[in-house]
Amino acid sequence: NAGVTQTPKFQVLKTGQSMTLQCAQDMNHEYMSWYRQDPGMGLRLIHYSVGAGITDQGEVPNGYNVSRSTTEDFPLRLLSAAPSQTSVYFCASSYDEPYLSPLHFGNGTRLTVT
Amino acid sequence: KNEVEQSPQNLTAQEGEFITINCSYSVGISALHWLQQHPGGGIVSLFMLSSGKKKHGRLIATINIQEKHSSLHITASHPRDSAVYICAVRGAYSGAGSYQLTFGKGTKLSVIP
Numbered sequence: 001n002a003g004v005t006q007t008p009k010f011q012v013l014k015t016g017q018s019m020t021l022q023c024a025q026d027m028n029h030e031y032m033s034w035y036r037q038d039p040g041m042g043l044r045l046i047h048y049s050v051g052a053g054i055t056d057q058g059e060v061p062n063g064y065n066v067s068r069s070t071t072e073d074f075p076l077r078l079l080s081a082a083p084s085q086t087s088v089y090f091c092a093s094s095y096d097e098p099y100l101s102p103l104h105f106g107n108g109t110r111l112t113v114t
Numbered sequence: 115k116n117e118v119e120q121s122p123q124n125l126t127a128q129e130g131e132f133i134t135i136n137c138s139y140s141v142g143i144s145a146l147h148w149l150q151q152h153p154g155g156g157i158v159s160l161f162m163l164s165s166g167k168k169k170h171g172r173l174i175a176t177i178n179i180q181e182k183h184s185s186l187h188i189t190a191s192h193p194r195d196s197a198v199y200i201c202a203v204r205g206a207y208s209g210a211g212s213y214q215l216t217f218g219k220g221t222k223l224s225v226i227p
Contacts, residue, residue: 042118042217043200058214090157098215099145099164099204105157 002026006091006106013081013113021076021109023091029104031094032074036060036087037108043090049074050097081113116141116205120218127225133188135221137201140182144206148175148186151198151220160186160199191225198222 007022025032033048045058049068063085065077074093078085091106117140127133137146148160161168161175163184168175172191177184188195201218 040219042219043202043215044217045214088155092157097204098147098202102159102162103147103149104159105149107154107156110155 004091004093004104004106006089006109008109009107011109011111013078013111015081015083015113017081019078019081021078021089021091021111023074023076023106024072025074025091025093025104026072027093027095027104028071029093029095030071031097031101032068033058033092034064034066034074034076035090035092037090038087046076046089078111083113085111086113087111116143116203116216118201118203118216118218120199120201120221122221123219124222125224127191127223129192129225129227131191131225133191133195133223133225135186135188135199135223137184137186137218138182139184139201139203139216142179142182142206143203145204146177146184147202147204147215148184149200149202151200153197157200188223193225193227196223196225 004025030051034046035043037043044060047066049055052071055066089109092103094101094103119138121136145164147162151157172189174187198220200220202215
């Protein structure tokens with residue numbers, strides 16, 4: 001099993017460009033989520049999904065869009081990149097809510113916006 | 115909102131030492147996670163607990179619900195334990211279906227041979 005796969009590992013964007021961070025899991029997990037990690041701060045939830053067709057906002061959703069058309073995939077779209085979105089992004093999945101099951105993380109995407 | 119504090123922020127230990135990393139939170143919780151972030155950046159779940167104690171190999175996690183405190187212990191530390199250890203909590207009063215976790219800033223551990 002591959003677990004949670006994120007692509008790309010690194011990305012540099014210019015301000016105003018758009019892009020999609022890909023996340024796929026092969027564990028048949030219903031719950032998937034996107035976090036960003038910034039220096040000196042804990043991980044913060046951007047968006048999450050509790051199943052195909054169902055998404056919701058987390059703590060810092062502005063500037064990001066998500067969809068969940070299949071159980072396996074949960075892409076994160078940056079609509080118009082800004083320097084404040086420079087961060088490391090992690091996708092995670094779990095088979096149940098995070099008070100009932102552990103999280104499985106992807107290896108992260110390091111995004112720089114110039 | 116739950117506040118999660120980890121201590122120490124940085125920790126350097128000699129190989130073989132017993133290590134303790136602490137996590138305190140401000141509001142009642144339904145679950146607490148301990149995560150390990152490798153120097154390469156990947157994050158691995160170590161423990162999820164809501165009461166008592168769990169053990170896996172040389173790692174032990176404990177939680178005291180009344181004191182709102184958890185500890186992660188590493189026995190016979192090894193250089194391969196060098197990583198950032200992150201505590202995360204899920205509030206007891208989060209709404210049904212709420213996915214929100216509050217993460218600590220992490221404790222950076224370096225184990226020297």
